[in-house]
Amino acid sequence: MKIEELRVGDELLxxxxxxxxxxxxxxxxxxxxxxxxxxPVSLDGAIIFYAGPAKPTKDSFGAIGPTTSSxxxxxLEMLFMKGVLATVGKGKxxxxxxxxxxxxxxxYFLAPSGAAAALAGRISDMTTLAFExxxxxxxFKVHVKDFPLYVxxxxxxxxxxxxx
Amino acid sequence: MISAERIIRSLEEAISxxxxxMDPKIVELLDLYDGPFSGVLRENAAVAKESGxxxxxxxxxxxxxxxxxNEVALExxxxxxxNSAVKKVYxxxxxxxxxxxxxxxxRENTGDNxxxxxxxxxxxxxxxxxxxxxxxxxxENLSRLFMLNPSATVDELVRTVVESLRExxxxxxxxxxxxxxxxxxxxxAMVLAKLALTRSFEERHQNKDYAAxxxxxxxxxxxLKIGYQGLGTGITAYSVHIxxxxxxxxxxxxxxxxxxYIARKGRVIFED
Numbered sequence: 001m002k003i004e005e006l007r008v009g010d011e012l013l014x015x016x017x018x019x020x021x022x023x024x025x026x027x028x029x030x031x032x033x034x035x036x037x038x039x040p041v042s043l044d045g046a047i048i049f050y051a052g053p054a055k056p057t058k059d060s061f062g063a064i065g066p067t068t069s070s071x072x073x074x075x076l077e078m079l080f081m082k083g084v085l086a087t088v089g090k091g092k093x094x095x096x097x098x099x100x101x102x103x104x105x106x107x108y109f110l111a112p113s114g115a116a117a118a119l120a121g122r123i124s125d126m127t128t129l130a131f132e133x134x135x136x137x138x139x140f141k142v143h144v145k146d147f148p149l150y151v152x153x154x155x156x157x158x159x160x161x162x163x164x
Numbered sequence: 165m166i167s168a169e170r171i172i173r174s175l176e177e178a179i180s181x182x183x184x185x186m187d188p189k190i191v192e193l194l195d196l197y198d199g200p201f202s203g204v205l206r207e208n209a210a211v212a213k214e215s216g217x218x219x220x221x222x223x224x225x226x227x228x229x230x231x232x233x234n235e236v237a238l239e240x241x242x243x244x245x246x247n248s249a250v251k252k253v254y255x256x257x258x259x260x261x262x263x264x265x266x267x268x269x270x271r272e273n274t275g276d277n278x279x280x281x282x283x284x285x286x287x288x289x290x291x292x293x294x295x296x297x298x299x300x301x302x303x304e305n306l307s308r309l310f311m312l313n314p315s316a317t318v319d320e321l322v323r324t325v326v327e328s329l330r331e332x333x334x335x336x337x338x339x340x341x342x343x344x345x346x347x348x349x350x351x352x353a354m355v356l357a358k359l360a361l362t363r364s365f366e367e368r369h370q371n372k373d374y375a376a377x378x379x380x381x382x383x384x385x386x387x388l389k390i391g392y393q394g395l396g397t398g399i400t401a402y403s404v405h406i407x408x409x410x411x412x413x414x415x416x417x418x419x420x421x422x423x424x425y426i427a428r429k430g431r432v433i434f435e436d
Contacts, residue, residue: 054260118208
């Protein structure tokens with residue numbers, strides 16, 4: 001997958017790795033960056049999935065799906081500066097987030113929201129990388145297979161959400 | 165006396181069902197949707213029902229509306245029973261714990277999805293009716309309170325609601341169910357907006373003017389063409405529900421609350 005070749009409206013099935021993190025973990029990472037501490041995970045080349053998994057069952061990874069990305073717009077530049085290639089979430093983002101995608105040449109994907117049971121079957125091998133005390137808000141690494149994505153902001157700064 | 169155990173048993177079933185089975189009307193409309201992610205959304209409805217996994221990973225907070233008749237005797241304060249029911253369902257099921265104990269300083273997860281939120285409505289009679297919403301955080305963040313001028317026109321009210329949703333609806337997992345509380349005080353209007361979401365899609369306001377207003381606001385919201393997943397295809401809202409209450413001569417509070425496309429709710433009724 002070449003990030004710079006993707007365009008708004010493209011739909012794809014992605015197989016590979018995601019780092020899962022959301023509000024609380026990113027707030028902590030930002031604080032560590034400000035205090036010039038070493039981060040507990042490398043974000044270089046990562047695709048960040050904004051999500052908080054539910055509980056696994058004996059047959060399944062457990063329900064998972066995207067949470068609202070715009071809540072984490074204020075952390076986006078930090079992620080890009082640390083080498084994050086793309087983010088995955090739901091809903092439209094701020095103009096500032098769109099500008100950052102253009103400036104850094106990165107993309108923002110939508111994952112289907114409210115499809116958690118179906119997505120559970122496309123995820124495997126979850127490991128907790130950091131901040132285990134945050135429960136569902138910790139940082140996890142997962143493998144995904146044929147995971148449905150939709151390009152909402154491309155690296156040219158095109159944005160699918162026109163209802164500004 | 166209605167025993168706590170009896171209430172817990174009924175609620176357990178109803179809350180599990182709300183999290184794993186989509187309302188037939190929603191499934192019917194989803195079948196008509198042909199756009200981004202339509203396949204995986206349909207697959208999801210089937211997988212959740214079959215596997216017991218939740219339809220959405222955000223299994224929400226539980227908001228209860230308790231209508232308690234004055235002849236009803238309970239074993240313990242109702243909120244304790246509601247907390248026990250939710251704790252049991254969420255710890256027994258593959259549902260996420262989404263509640264933190266302190267909102268600002270120490271956002272530590274409580275580990276069992278409690279406490280619940282409980283609104284009490286004292287009634288006459290021997291019935292206990294409990295309605296609930298399973299409320300996800302995404303749609304909850306679309307909630308708004310507007311303190312309009314008492315002289316505000318119907319058009320102003322409609323514009324206020326529709327413009328708010330124009331800005332926010334895409335973040336709330338549309339199509340939305342929209343609840344509007346008009347009147348009372350600021351807090352009452354918000355509770356009414358939430359109470360409105362406990363109604364079924366078809367249930368119109370008993371007053372024909374408000375019923376017509378529900379239809380009009382729904383048409384205007386659908387005119388925004390925000391669509392499923394916020395991507396412009398299909399309907400933007402299922403229904404609009406208004407609840408009203410008398411208000412002060414100087415005020416016109418308008419509360420706005422929304423539910424996401426799975427609009428999870430339930431209702432159980434007991435007789436003492």
